[in-house]
Amino acid sequence: MNPKTDSQTVRVKLGPRSYDIDIASDQLAACARSVERWAQDREVSARQAFIVTDANVHKPHAAAVMQSLQDANWETHLAKVPAGETSKSLTVVAGLYDQLVDIQAGRQTLVIAVGGGVVGDLAGFVAATYTRGVPFVQVPTTLLAQVDSSVGGKVGINHAQGKNLIGAFHQPLGVFIDTSLLDTLPERDYRSGLAEVIKYGVILDEEFFAYLEQNVEGLNQRAPEVLRHVIARSCELKAQVVAADEYERTGLRAVLNYGHTFAHAYEALCGYGELTHGEAVAIGMVDAAQLAEWRGQVDGSLAQRQIALTEAVGLPTRLPEGCELKQDDVIARMKLDKKTVAGQLRFVLPTRLGHVEVFTDVDEADVRRVLSS
Numbered sequence: 001m002n003p004k005t006d007s008q009t010v011r012v013k014l015g016p017r018s019y020d021i022d023i024a025s026d027q028l029a030a031c032a033r034s035v036e037r038w039a040q041d042r043e044v045s046a047r048q049a050f051i052v053t054d055a056n057v058h059k060p061h062a063a064a065v066m067q068s069l070q071d072a073n074w075e076t077h078l079a080k081v082p083a084g085e086t087s088k089s090l091t092v093v094a095g096l097y098d099q100l101v102d103i104q105a106g107r108q109t110l111v112i113a114v115g116g117g118v119v120g121d122l123a124g125f126v127a128a129t130y131t132r133g134v135p136f137v138q139v140p141t142t143l144l145a146q147v148d149s150s151v152g153g154k155v156g157i158n159h160a161q162g163k164n165l166i167g168a169f170h171q172p173l174g175v176f177i178d179t180s181l182l183d184t185l186p187e188r189d190y191r192s193g194l195a196e197v198i199k200y201g202v203i204l205d206e207e208f209f210a211y212l213e214q215n216v217e218g219l220n221q222r223a224p225e226v227l228r229h230v231i232a233r234s235c236e237l238k239a240q241v242v243a244a245d246e247y248e249r250t251g252l253r254a255v256l257n258y259g260h261t262f263a264h265a266y267e268a269l270c271g272y273g274e275l276t277h278g279e280a281v282a283i284g285m286v287d288a289a290q291l292a293e294w295r296g297q298v299d300g301s302l303a304q305r306q307i308a309l310t311e312a313v314g315l316p317t318r319l320p321e322g323c324e325l326k327q328d329d330v331i332a333r334m335k336l337d338k339k340t341v342a343g344q345l346r347f348v349l350p351t352r353l354g355h356v357e358v359f360t361d362v363d364e365a366d367v368r369r370v371l372s373s
Ligand SMILES: NC(=O)c1ccc[n+]([C@@H]2O[C@H](COP(=O)([O-])OP(=O)(O)OC[C@H]3O[C@@H](n4cnc5c(N)ncnc54)[C@H](O)[C@@H]3O)[C@@H](O)[C@H]2O)c1
Pocket: 054, 055, 056, 057, 061, 083, 084, 085, 088, 115, 116, 117, 118, 119, 121, 141, 142, 143, 144, 145, 148, 149, 150, 151, 152, 153, 154, 155, 163, 164, 181, 182, 183, 184, 185, 186, 189, 192, 193, 276, 277, 278
């Protein structure tokens, strides 16, 4: 941390695709400085930016990014999509391609996502595919996006049957995190991000999990020093995993999918946007912990601690009333999970707090037992 500027940088080490995550507070008006540095490093000289945002983030945040770039003599264009999960669709992607064509965007046009995970995944997918790939920068504005979705290069949209079924790996040139943007984030969306934060503790870092337990009040009050630590540590952990297995080939990156086999099925079946991604992940992680316990991999204390922390930060641990799902439907959706190989489901399960592994030998009967509990 640089005490003068109160900013810090986490490096994602990916050889020629390496990049910085700049973390600061109250610095959005200066974001063009980071963008210019990243553009220069990658020899992007066109100075044309296509900013993608949503209706809730446009003012003040995307407008501030646009102003910062204009002040630095960039030509800027703004594309506003409807807020919410349903914007991760082919229809919205097509509309963004049309706007890129209208402005005669080329291979050097910089796409900048200013928003939560939805805007980041969507804009990143457009950046990965327009003219076979244009440079891309992430300015995440939700906690979830600051701790998870803006880092690692997974971009994509949903299919009616399954989450993120259409997508690509397309790393950003850089990620600009301004923690003060979270001041305007609605409570439900803030809590959603905490699910992915708890995930890092369970899968990779027992000490971080204990820190979260000890700082529940700070988390609930969005205490700036707690948030700063949580965001920086989450980015460090994700950066390490992504650097070790960028394309999720060896199974190492799959640890980030803890709880997601359940969660993605729930999101699709309850209707996109009914449960937030973070809520679905919170419930899915409890299911995964329960599954691990019943398989005899962990004792009951892991699920108990995970449930207690999840509840303490106001996240659900069970599906809400009104979202009663048929087991066969959930299993069918799970089989669309990207970890599935030859029809065989794979689950990321803990073997102790702070460590998870990918298991291919999970009995469907055990999964059904969890679903009916
Ligand atoms: N690519 C990845 O690695 C990855 C990782 C995790 C999640 N995701 C994806 O991220 C998505 C969820 O992201 P999310 O939770 O950020 O949801 P989101 O993008 O829908 O944002 C949540 C809500 O907050 C509003 N908002 C955003 N920033 C705001 C701000 N600063 N002030 C006021 N309102 C603000 C948005 O308009 C939206 O209504 C899901 O689609 C999920 O699949 C992707």
